[in-house]
Amino acid sequence: SAVISQKPSRDICQRGTSLTIQCQVDSQVTMMFWYRQQPGQSLTLIATANQGSEATYESGFVIDKFPISRPNLTFSTLTVSNMSPEDSSIYLCSVFPGTYDEQFFGPGTRLTVL
Amino acid sequence: GENVEQHPSTLSVQEGDSAVIKCTYSDSASNYFPWYKQELGKGPQLIIDIRSNVGEKKDQRIAVTLNKTAKHFSLHITETQPEDSAVYFCAGNSGAGSYQLTFGKGTKLSVIP
Numbered sequence: 001s002a003v004i005s006q007k008p009s010r011d012i013c014q015r016g017t018s019l020t021i022q023c024q025v026d027s028q029v030t031m032m033f034w035y036r037q038q039p040g041q042s043l044t045l046i047a048t049a050n051q052g053s054e055a056t057y058e059s060g061f062v063i064d065k066f067p068i069s070r071p072n073l074t075f076s077t078l079t080v081s082n083m084s085p086e087d088s089s090i091y092l093c094s095v096f097p098g099t100y101d102e103q104f105f106g107p108g109t110r111l112t113v114l
Numbered sequence: 115g116e117n118v119e120q121h122p123s124t125l126s127v128q129e130g131d132s133a134v135i136k137c138t139y140s141d142s143a144s145n146y147f148p149w150y151k152q153e154l155g156k157g158p159q160l161i162i163d164i165r166s167n168v169g170e171k172k173d174q175r176i177a178v179t180l181n182k183t184a185k186h187f188s189l190h191i192t193e194t195q196p197e198d199s200a201v202y203f204c205a206g207n208s209g210a211g212s213y214q215l216t217f218g219k220g221t222k223l224s225v226i227p
Contacts, residue, residue, distance in 0.1 A: 001160075030213075032211050033213075041159070041220075042203060042219045045215070048213075048214070092157055092158070096213050101146040102160055103213070105157040105158045105159070107157045108156070
């Protein structure tokens with residue numbers, strides 16, 4: 001498995017501002033992903049964070065709103081830009097170490113936008 | 115793309131009884147099906163998974179079965195305990211070799227002492 005940490009664990013933000021969420025893994029991993037989990041809902045894939053290149057976004061998510069960086073094989077950031085109350089969600093980082101098919105999730109960042 | 119349906123959305127069982135959660139998937143090329151447990155305030159935890167070349171897999175009190183023909187898979191928890199109370203998500207990958215997972219809507223399991 002992999003040990004994954006996220007910062008911040010939670011935040012309360014004002015609309016119109018931006019928040020950057022960090023994801024750190026204790027070992028090099030092949031793939032990193034960002035998910036959104038709206039209150040009481042399932043997990044929706046936002047994008048795949050590609051090391052050294054632009055992230056690959058899923059339908060309904062765009063780079064201007066959710067810019068992602070992945071400077072190396074153990075770290076990624078997700079920025080939620082120009083936030084509105086609809087962005088209030090849990091944002092989860094997951095990793096695919098590459099050994100088998102397993103994916104592991106971080107503890108999540110709980111974002112509330114006022 | 116893959117579509118995963120999960121039932122029931124809520125499930126209450128008495129401590130010691132068994133719990134079964136069922137999922138169906140749409141993409142016949144999917145070959146990896148994990149189950150996650152999410153406790154309140156935490157990220158999803160991988161508890162068991164199954165690949166399409168296997169019909170059943172067990173790990174102590176939990177088991178998963180897969181029926182490729184019918185495109186459905188199930189999670190079975192025996193001798194339930196209060197600490198099993200959580201939201202459980204099934205998922206399927208988007209075809210063989212795909213790393214992307216599509217999740218079901220979740221089942222909130224409550225184990226009543």
